[in-house]
Amino acid sequence: MALSRDRMIEFxxxxxxxxxxxxxxxxxxxxxxxxxxxxxxLGSYFHLTNDNKSIKTNSILLDMGExxxxxxxxxxxxxxxxxxxxxxxxxxxxxxxxxxNDLLAIALxxxxxxxxxxxxxxxxxxxxxxxLSQIATALxxxxxxxxxxxxxxxxxxxxxxxxxxxxIDKLKxxxxxxxxxxxxxxxxxxVKDFMPSNLxxxxxxxxxxxxxxxxxxxxVRALTGLYSKEYLKEMPFEELEALYQDxxxxxxxEEQDRKMxxxxxxxxxxxxxxxxxxxxxxxxxxxxxxxxxxxxxxLVEYMNGQNPFFLSKFESVAHExxxxxxxxx
Numbered sequence: 001m002a003l004s005r006d007r008m009i010e011f012x013x014x015x016x017x018x019x020x021x022x023x024x025x026x027x028x029x030x031x032x033x034x035x036x037x038x039x040x041x042l043g044s045y046f047h048l049t050n051d052n053k054s055i056k057t058n059s060i061l062l063d064m065g066e067x068x069x070x071x072x073x074x075x076x077x078x079x080x081x082x083x084x085x086x087x088x089x090x091x092x093x094x095x096x097x098x099x100x101n102d103l104l105a106i107a108l109x110x111x112x113x114x115x116x117x118x119x120x121x122x123x124x125x126x127x128x129x130x131x132l133s134q135i136a137t138a139l140x141x142x143x144x145x146x147x148x149x150x151x152x153x154x155x156x157x158x159x160x161x162x163x164x165x166x167x168i169d170k171l172k173x174x175x176x177x178x179x180x181x182x183x184x185x186x187x188x189x190x191v192k193d194f195m196p197s198n199l200x201x202x203x204x205x206x207x208x209x210x211x212x213x214x215x216x217x218x219x220v221r222a223l224t225g226l227y228s229k230e231y232l233k234e235m236p237f238e239e240l241e242a243l244y245q246d247x248x249x250x251x252x253x254e255e256q257d258r259k260m261x262x263x264x265x266x267x268x269x270x271x272x273x274x275x276x277x278x279x280x281x282x283x284x285x286x287x288x289x290x291x292x293x294x295x296x297x298x299l300v301e302y303m304n305g306q307n308p309f310f311l312s313k314f315e316s317v318a319h320e321x322x323x324x325x326x327x328x329x
Contacts (some may be wrong), residue, residue, distance in 0.1 A: 008034040038322050059308070070095070071283060074107035081119060089130070092161065097124065131164040138171035139180075144183040148206035208233040216240050223247045261302070268303055272310070277308035284317040 009022045015037050027059055058150055063086050077084035095235065101120055108116060110190040135154050170176050173215055191202050200207050207213065217232040220240070224247055232240060264287050271279040287299060303310045 005030055011121045013036065014218055032189040058189070066094075069101050073192075074104055078111065084119060085126065088120065089127045092124060092127040097161070128161060128164070130162060131168065132158060133172065134168050135164065137167070138177060141177075141181050142184050143188050145188055145203040145206040148205050148209060149203055152205040201323045204234075207237070213237055213240070216244060219249060220244050223251060257295050257298065260291060261298050264291065264299050268299075268310075272307060280313065281317050284314055288318055 005027050008018075012022055012030070012033055018032065025033070072086050074084070074091075077087045084110055088100060088104065089329065092104070095103075104116060104120060132154055136147075136151060140151055142150065154164065171180075175192075187324065191199055196204070213233065216237070217229060217240070220227065220232055220243060223244075232243075235243070264283065267283045268280065268287075270276075271283055287296060291299065300314060302313065305316070
């Protein structure tokens with residue numbers, strides 16, 4: 001649904017357009033001005049949120065005393081895993097990743113390598129979580145759709161900690177943070193008003209993780225193991241709902257087939273065991289008339305495997321049934 005002329009005018013007023021000039025403009029001119037402003041805003045927004053220039057820490061510029069002090073702190077924490085993890089986190093904050101690990105290997109050369117690697121992994125992972133948490137806190141004012149998209153974007157960049165550092169530094173500036181917030185709201189409004197059919201594609205990360213979608217994914221996976229969680233999350237909600245209903249119907253039919261199979265196979269087996277030809281004929285008549293083709297095929301295949309004489313007797317009953325049916329017609 002397109003924006004009304006009045007809404008576009010109000011928007012343009014907030015971006016330094018003269019109210020009197022706007023009122024005198026044709027609606028087409030208003031639309032063009034609106035699109036131009038939103039295009040510039042979105043371009044700036046993408047630049048702010050996707051800028052991947054990283055500032056690498058050059059340890060040559062660091063005082064050797066700092067490196068020596070950090071190495072000594074690592075040695076002091078050798079027997080306290082929690083303290084060692086915290087020390088490593090501080091190191092990752094200040095030095096390069098490989099540099100911290102090199103210092104760790106030197107400082108704790110007597111520690112088993114597998115233990116050192118495990119501690120390093122835990123420390124670095126928790127360090128990444130700290131950075132991502134700081135970014136998430138700074139972005140809390142965003143619309144929920146934009147917040148989720150950006151959260152996923154930064155999550156995928158978790159290994160580029162220099163980029164995360166740079167993002168945190170940018171978000172510390174209130175003006176930059178407000179600019180991102182404003183432009184995120186504009187982007188959401190533009191997509192909703194001008195590209196509603198693209199809403200799911202643009203905000204896929206958000207819509208794939210809403211509680212209703214995750215609940216439906218869990219229901220489908222509880223019914224069948226054919227689909228992975230990620231595959232189901234990627235399906236549009238309407239298709240996922242249709243798949244769920246299809247699986248329910250299929251499972252219900254499977255259960256109905258199973259019950260009918262058990263009912264007739266047990267009854268036929270009892271009539272055979274008791275040499276009850278009349279009972280056998282009656283049950284076979286009912287099977288031919290009441291069972292679906294699939295159910296009947298299952299029954300005949302099973303009973304034929306149980307009794308080599310079953311098929312000829314059943315075919316004889318079925319033939320008689322068809323003759324009676326023909327006579328009635």
